[in-house]
Amino acid sequence: MNPRPDPAHTSGLIEQLEVASTRFAQPRSAPERVADFLREEIVQGRLVSGTQLTEESISGTLSVARNTVREAFTLLTGERLVIREAHRGVFVTRLSLPDIEDLYRMRRIIEPSALRSGPEFGPSSIESLQAAVRDGLSARESGDRHGVASANQSWHRVVVGLAGSKRLNHTMSGLLAEMRLIFAQMGNVEDFHIKYLVRNAEITDRAISGERDEAARGLDTYLEEAIADIQERLC
Amino acid sequence: MNPRPDPAHTSGLIEQLEVASTRFAQPRSAPERVADFLREEIVQGRLVSGTQLTEESISGTLSVARNTVREAFTLLTGERLVIREAHRGVFVTRLSLPDIEDLYRMRRIIEPSALRSGPEFGPSSIESLQAAVRDGLSARESGDRHGVASANQSWHRVVVGLAGSKRLNHTMSGLLAEMRLIFAQMGNVEDFHIKYLVRNAEITDRAISGERDEAARGLDTYLEEAIADIQERLC
DNA sequence: ACCTAACGATTGTTCAACAATTGCACAATA
DNA sequence: TATTGTGCAATTGTTGAACAATCGTTAGGT
Structure with missing residues (x-):
């Protein structure tokens, strides 16, 4: 009960004002x-x-x-x-392997749980998920590696956004920034995200069709494999 | 596989060094x-x-x-x-009701998931959980309201600590600080935590006896009720 | 090779100045 | 009276310079 606001649907005028107005748009210091x-x-x-x-x-x-x-x-x-x-x-920052593991541990706590959270997802949330999947696939088609990575991040951001918590979104942004730093310092990760595009699609489908628990578990093993992948590349 | 380090067990010398040494103990600026x-x-x-x-x-x-x-x-x-x-x-900061709801939304994502995470809990983790429960109960006995609140926070901190992520712990500390601010600005919350002491104990028992999923669900409804409680007090 | 002292460079903190903005009192006007 | 300007005091935002504290290194001595 007390239906959680559909995060993606909240892109109406009111929300935009909400975002822009702490005191109008504060020019950054x-x-x-x-x-x-x-x-x-x-x-x-x-x-x-x-x-x-x-x-x-x-x-x-x-x-x-x-x-x-x-x-x-x-x-x-x-x-x-x-x-x-x-x-x-x-x-x-120079992220050590323990750091990276820590990051993934935290993501494994948050992301699957977000996928499991609340009542059913609104249509715009679903659309956002699918959009991220589509962007990733089309980026792969055009050989746009950066686009693939970006779409992937976008997908995970949307997943966490499903929980509808501003604070959680902010935290996730921080984690994703650290992720980018990881890949930046690893180098040779051009094809890293590609294999996960299909997983994103699968998990998205499951989440949409109501198989929330399966989707969440899928995302968990997804992240488990991803960190294993990184561990391998670093040793 | 790759057994997650037992967070509570990690209060040995090595961990203390870990904490203290970014470059020995840096005196705060x-x-x-x-x-x-x-x-x-x-x-x-x-x-x-x-x-x-x-x-x-x-x-x-x-x-x-x-x-x-x-x-x-x-x-x-x-x-x-x-x-x-x-x-x-x-x-x-003046926390609005939406802020408080946001805070609880985030906690509901994190805490149950932490309770569900990883392999079985180590003995010291279990001990830390029980210790927090004990502290809360004995504080209630001695009519120490502040002690009750403190022990309650401690319990939730330990729960999140089960995940074994330094970053997650840090994030949780921030959330708990905001929680304290909430109670500070609400006033008349002397007895707020008391009713949850038993819940902590129940959830702890379930978690220990291996009923992780039940424990997690129990914690979720716990938080759901807590925010409902606050909503009621504010209207 | 090893310890030590001195030096240069960088950070940590303070202080003073000034520009920019806000809030408010006050006056002018309709 | 209510409202709209106007100017002023106070506070914040940013800068620049100064000095203390600390670190790394280099030079010198044993």
């Missing part, structure tokens, strides 16, 4: 802009894992004060994309 | 100390929801620079304990 820039550089792999980010160089190239860079660093530290070592500096 | 102080004031209800935290007053009373206070604010903003409104200031 300088530290946020710096963090945005660095975050993108990191997850796209242009800033390699382990690289030191010196305050002066960044404040120089972006023309902001050192204090501003500093705040951007604390932002990114909270997202675990950089690590701060006292009196030594901040470095692009 | 000034912004962190300020954030620590404010966080405690907030979750204990000494700083009421909606209160504005002006940079000057805090930098004055704590004898730190405005910049430092500023960084502390971005820290707390990330934890959602304060909200920053551009050019207006930061205020102790």
